[in-house]
Amino acid sequence: MDTREWALLAFTILGQTAAGLMIVLMIVRTYIAAKAGNDLADRLTNRPLYIVVPVMAVAFIASLFHLGSPLHIVRAVPNIGSSWLSREVVFAVIFMVFAALYTFLQWRKVGSLGLRIAIGWITVLLAAAYIYAMGMVYMITTQPAWNTIATPINFVIGSLLLGTLGMAAGLIAGGHKAEETNIVHTVLQALAIAAIVLLGIEFIVLPIFMAYLATQGGAALQSLNMMVGSYGVAFFFRLLLLFVGAGVLAAYLYRNASIAEKEKTLASLAYSAFALALVSEVLGRFIFYASHYRIGI
Amino acid sequence: MAKQLAFYVDLNKCSGCKACQIACKDKSNLPVGVRWRRVFQYEGGEWINQNGQMIPSNVYAYSVSSACMHCAKPICMEVCPTSAISKRDDGIVLINADICIGCRYCSWACPYGAPQFNEELNVMTKCDMCHDLVDKGERPACVESCPYRAMDFGPLNELQAKYGTFADPAPLPDSNITEPAVVYKPNKVTKSSGNANGRLMNLEEL
Numbered sequence: 001m002d003t004r005e006w007a008l009l010a011f012t013i014l015g016q017t018a019a020g021l022m023i024v025l026m027i028v029r030t031y032i033a034a035k036a037g038n039d040l041a042d043r044l045t046n047r048p049l050y051i052v053v054p055v056m057a058v059a060f061i062a063s064l065f066h067l068g069s070p071l072h073i074v075r076a077v078p079n080i081g082s083s084w085l086s087r088e089v090v091f092a093v094i095f096m097v098f099a100a101l102y103t104f105l106q107w108r109k110v111g112s113l114g115l116r117i118a119i120g121w122i123t124v125l126l127a128a129a130y131i132y133a134m135g136m137v138y139m140i141t142t143q144p145a146w147n148t149i150a151t152p153i154n155f156v157i158g159s160l161l162l163g164t165l166g167m168a169a170g171l172i173a174g175g176h177k178a179e180e181t182n183i184v185h186t187v188l189q190a191l192a193i194a195a196i197v198l199l200g201i202e203f204i205v206l207p208i209f210m211a212y213l214a215t216q217g218g219a220a221l222q223s224l225n226m227m228v229g230s231y232g233v234a235f236f237f238r239l240l241l242l243f244v245g246a247g248v249l250a251a252y253l254y255r256n257a258s259i260a261e262k263e264k265t266l267a268s269l270a271y272s273a274f275a276l277a278l279v280s281e282v283l284g285r286f287i288f289y290a291s292h293y294r295i296g297i
Numbered sequence: 298m299a300k301q302l303a304f305y306v307d308l309n310k311c312s313g314c315k316a317c318q319i320a321c322k323d324k325s326n327l328p329v330g331v332r333w334r335r336v337f338q339y340e341g342g343e344w345i346n347q348n349g350q351m352i353p354s355n356v357y358a359y360s361v362s363s364a365c366m367h368c369a370k371p372i373c374m375e376v377c378p379t380s381a382i383s384k385r386d387d388g389i390v391l392i393n394a395d396i397c398i399g400c401r402y403c404s405w406a407c408p409y410g411a412p413q414f415n416e417e418l419n420v421m422t423k424c425d426m427c428h429d430l431v432d433k434g435e436r437p438a439c440v441e442s443c444p445y446r447a448m449d450f451g452p453l454n455e456l457q458a459k460y461g462t463f464a465d466p467a468p469l470p471d472s473n474i475t476e477p478a479v480v481y482k483p484n485k486v487t488k489s490s491g492n493a494n495g496r497l498m499n500l501e502e503l
Contacts, residue, residue, distance in 0.1 A: 066400065068419035070398075075396055082376075084376070085377075140372075140406045141372065142407070295408045297503070
């Protein structure tokens with residue numbers, strides 16, 4: 001893998017993190033608003049929200065390193081009718097614009113509550129469309145290891161996982177008052193369960209995907225051999241870190257969140273779980289870009 | 298069907314000399330590493346042990362000259378985010394270097410490896426079928442250069458009427474993917490796309 005693909009790796013992982021965080025954040029916001037009112041919901045979710053746009057901005061800068069002529073990035077739009085790459089770029093831009101708008105409204109408390117919530121949910125829809133388009137970019141008929149339903153599923157699951165654990169870390173990092181401990185801990189528990197469920201889906205999809213590649217022969221089989229052969233160590237650590245981060249640490253997060261006054265432990269657990277999931281996703285994406293074989297010559 | 302210009306290669310006559318590849322590089326002034334036309338040396342078969350003697354069994358070797366196939370279903374054009382790739386009325390598929398941003402998505406998609414990145418121009422380039430010559434009524438440089446007269450050029454339907462419709466010599470991919478505008482005349486050992494027991498022998502040249 002060379003620099004250009006590292007650029008793609010950074011763009012996709014950071015884009016997934018920003019979009020996933022936005023989606024999870026609005027769900028959490030809605031839950032807290034229902035349980036404890038809108039003021040607290042805004043206060044607890046605003047800190048993580050401030051991360052979304054900067055992460056997305058770094059993602060965009062990274063993406064430029066992939067292009068031969070980065071100054072002409074705006075030309076990547078016209079073929080939206082048939083190119084998923086155009087669609088990815090367009091959704092990424094609109095998502096970022098709406099995320100920036102929502103962040104600004106939340107930060108300055110501009111606009112009515114209803115308007116801000118509506119903008120927030122529109123941003124969530126755009127985030128979802130962006131992640132879906134990102135996965136569809138790789139659905140190329142001549143790339144058998146990519147051209148399976150597992151690709152968009154993995155992009156969506158990866159994004160939600162980074163968003164879930166990122167939200168857990170952001171929530172605890174934001175700090176809260178003693179009387180808010182209950183609601184924060186309830187949310188952390190829900191996020192921990194969500195992470196474990198997402199991990200479970202990954203661990204169901206992956207063996208099916210690998211078994212499928214094995215039956216296809218040709219370029220698909222070459223890719224599979226690359227994954228478990230040349231990149232076998234990276235592949236093993238991808239799975240191990242995912243299991244420890246989104247499984248073991250998430251389970252501890254769940255358990256410790258049922259005990260009051262464990263804020264420091266909870267913070268360590270949430271940060272480590274997110275860090276491990278992030279490294280795992282980076283390894284996974286590295287293998288993804290390094291082990292694809294195109295049909296033909 | 299609209300007019301579709303196409304290449305023809307007779308695999309009986311091709312010796313793998315690569316004059317076509319060099320003529321192409323010369324005509325289009327391609328930098329080192331960019332090869333719009335490539336010649337694939339493909340070999341296979343095995344030796345079997347018969348009472349201590351190694352006997353060749355079904356051993357074969359042949360060369361396939363290939364460039365952009367100016368496909369009826371150009372997958373490069375479909376995936377390109379910029380609309381830099383277009384298909385002319387005569388079927389020639391072109392990349393507009395003024396629009397291309399060099400994202401290389403087309404090179405992920407094309408099963409013939411036709412679009413290649415030009416490090417000097419920072420954009421993707423590929424065989425343009427010498428459209429400047431074609432527009433003057435001449436023939437592409439590769440076709441003209443072949444010392445064995447193994448190549449021909451013209452409207453696909455005329456080439457097919459003359460030479461048949463075979464477009465699937467291994468190691469090329471299945472022609473159903475992009476419907477390439479090409480005709481190959483197989484020789485007696487030519488395998489079809491998807492053949493599993495052969496391999497490319499000149500990878501460092503490709």
